[in-house]
Amino acid sequence: MRFLLLFSRQGKLRLQKWFTPIPEREKKKIIREMTTMVLARQPRSCNFLHWKDLKIIYKRYASLYFCLAIENHENELLALEVIHRYVELLDKYFGNVCELDIIFNFEKAYFILDEFLLGGEIQETSKQIVNRCIESSDMLQETMEEYMSKPAF
Amino acid sequence: MLQRFVNTSNAMSPSVPLQEMIRAIRSARTQCEERGVIQRECAAIRAQFRQADNGGRSHNLAKLLYVHMLGYPAHFGQMECVRMIASPRYSEKRVGYLGAMMLLDEKQDASLLITNSIKNDLSHSNQYVQSLALCTLACMGSAEMCRDLAPEIDRLLRASNSYIKKKAALCAVHIVRKVHDLGELFAPAARSLLAEKNHGVLHGAVVLITELCERNPETLERFRKTVPDLVQIMKGLVISGYSPEHDVAGISDPFLQVRILRLLRILGRNNEAASDAMNDLLAQVATNTDSTKTVGNAVLYETVLTVLDIKSESGLRVLAVNILGRFLLNNDRNIRYIAMTSLQRIVGTDHNAVQRHRGTIVDCLKDQDASVKRRALELSLALVSATNIRSMMKELLLFLSSCPLELRAQAASGIFNAAERYAPSQRWHIDTILHVLTTAGGDVRDETVPNLIQLITNTSELHCYTVHKLYRALLSDISQQSLVQVACWCIGEYGDLLLRGECQETEPVQVTEDDVLDALETVLQSHMSAPATRGFALTATMKLSTRITDNVDRIRSIVSIYGSCIDVELQQRAVEYNALFKKYDHMRAAVLERMPVIEKNSPGHTNGESTREAVKEVQPAKVKQAETLLPQQPASQVCDLLDLLGGSEEPLQPNPAVGSTLPVLPVSTSSTAGGDLLDLLGGLEPTPLTPAPTVTVYEKGGVTLTLSSEKQSDSGLTVTLTACNSTDSDISSFTLQAAVPKSVQLHMKAPSGDSLPARGAAKVTQMVALSNPNKVNLKMRIRISYTSQGSAFQDTVQVDSFPEH
16 A cells, blocks of 8 residues: 545545655645545546556545555455445544544544554454554553653643 | 543543644634644744653644644654654653654654664563554664664564564565565564464465565565465365454455465466465355455455466366456446456456456446446457457447547547458448547547548549548538548549549439539638648649539639638648649649559658557558648649659559559568579679569569669669569560659669560569669659550559668
8 A cells, every 4th residue: 555545525634644755745746636536536436546556545434535545456445445444443433433533633543543554554454453452552641641640642 | 612522432531732723723714814823833832842841742743743734844843753752651652653654754864863762662561662663664664774673573573472473574564675685584484474373463474475475586486385374274264154353244354365365366376386276265265255245345356366367277267257247247336347457457368258248348338437437448449359340339439429538539549440450341441430530530649530541542442432421521510620631632532423423332412513612612711620621621622623624713713812821831732733723734634633542551651659569559650651642742743743754754644543552562671582683683783792682562463573772872773673474374565664753863774675474484674773862762653564465554653662782
């Protein structure tokens, strides 16, 4: 996988994860192109697009578009499952997740993503394990903070 | 209000400062206001960074990261990330590492500074801290960092818990991608990881092994031994009972299944033994996987890709193609799309298998979705064959009339190629091209016009039909430039057939000379006509002056009007035509005579494009020459003919197009004529001992004419023509005449004789001395005349290139 973008229907970026090193200017350009391309798609179209030498898999969940770029030899249908899995993880964590959750708790969305994907590949295929790890990390943060009697992050 | 964002379940408490800032930014009503808020916040954050540890550091960095996501500069946070990563507090490390992944990449200098922290954290006692380090390394580790930390990663691969092992495996993948040589380091550990039960670790191991095999063929050889293990693991997943931890809609760990299938593909490719070992498993997966949901289809898709790529037995291959066929009928558009991409890949190798699904594929041309349509078009074009050309073309033409704009050029081009290769009849071919021009004339390539003109010229029996059809098309619509150009050309060329009013192939129209001239004038005057099109129309009008009888004056006046046209090209033409009327009227008939048959693939003209392209693109190479022959004829032709009349014995007369094209002129030398030439050269100018290369320039009706040439000096060339008769009857009065371009001087020596006995018993040779001081592109037109069995024959051939000696 090359990158994952989440953006709203107005094209506002909510999350960006890049799996290969890309200059800042290039990233901005790609984001613009992706949002333009994906937002222009008809409602019941195919979820796959071709862009340069990559395949773009996108899916809309409520007011958010999830846009995943994969290499040509990767499985598109599985990419749809990857997106769905991430949404499920967010949903479990936030309880009925919506766009606002991701806006106001963006750093947590990243933490969850980093337990699910790593270096552009899937690192854990079990939902329960990912959730448990996030909980434990959160717990660690809270208890360590309490222990050190400083305000929690 | 805050309640909304404080999660009741298991989420940790949110950062109040962060959320307040986010709310403040979002409540800004204009871009300007937002910028103001952000500037203030950034100033505050900067100030905070400069202060000593105040317990709010992680909030500040998180705020900065949010601002960064909105697109504002945040580079001043880089050093703060470095500091936070080095902090002992987990909360600070967490945000610090996140910041590093967002703000630092391997190109920034600051990234090197975190190498030490990562190294330390990799051996931290707490696995979540280790995890942060691993994650960051796999995300943005530079080649140097990777080299530095590789041994540590290898250690973690072997001795740690599953949580760390799975991350270490993917970290190793990143390292190998950055520093290829390090692959060797991880191979042994990767091998042993396959024995793990934990799915996360297993998945990581499969990914790592895949990466190693893809990079190094030797490693691939070694890992082939793991095929039985992989097959076992896969079997376990497929036939195992319900496992709540990994189940997705009835499929047990589809992510892992797909990765294993991909690895099997790589290992089985080009290897019989490995492919055999996985045959049964693949069949099992293909038949047992539930295909009602996307996830099942994802696994089936990967299975199909694997089957088609390895050396699978034919039964399995058929099974795979059938799965794709089923996919084509699936309601889900995504499934149809990937079915077509897969079929496209195998249409070359498994053509017949794919043909069986042609009907469904053609139906997909009518799908609403643009991506699906595109795939269906490509696949349909690949499936056209001599047997299905008529029905396929109907579908393709139907598609063309309603297809989205971005696909039209591709569709038109594909249709032309298909028509060119498989046209069942010439009339069908011409009809098809005309149909395309009427529907999508604006999207066809430029070569279409000369190609079509060549096709029409060469189909002499359909000239009448073609000109009638084109005339009718012209009357109804003059907006499609390509069509109008071809129509004008045909009317100019075959206007007499149009006026004659009779036609075998189609319902003739009663057309008067005025009607025809009206049509052409409409094109000339219309604002829709491109300059090139008007050029065609003007030339056509001029040509009609020799084909009509009553309205020549009208033509004269049209031509003289355009003599003062603003468009320089039109003006030049009009002036030349005027001159033709006034000073060279005696030549007008000859100049404007019927075009001879245009040769296909005439050598000697370089065409930067397509001679190296795949079979499909046969067209573009040919007719650059025809292009130059067409609209510019009158001027150059006048000159050529003047030469002809000066240099040869009698004026050449029009040669009726004979329906089939003359043979291709090979440029390569032919070795057989060598001996003959040595014979010929006795008694003539001193020649080198090696035989001159010869080409066959004419071969028809049993008469063969070969040509060889020899440089005498910088501008002098001697051409030897040799004729031979392979028919059963003798030929008499055999004469050759030649014409060359203006600046070239020609001198024909006496021929060796004028009779060609039957069955090649003797040959006739004739030498031609040429002098080309201006080094123009040398061409020669040769007229062959002879008598055989009491009838006279005549033919003309044009030579465009002379074999180099």
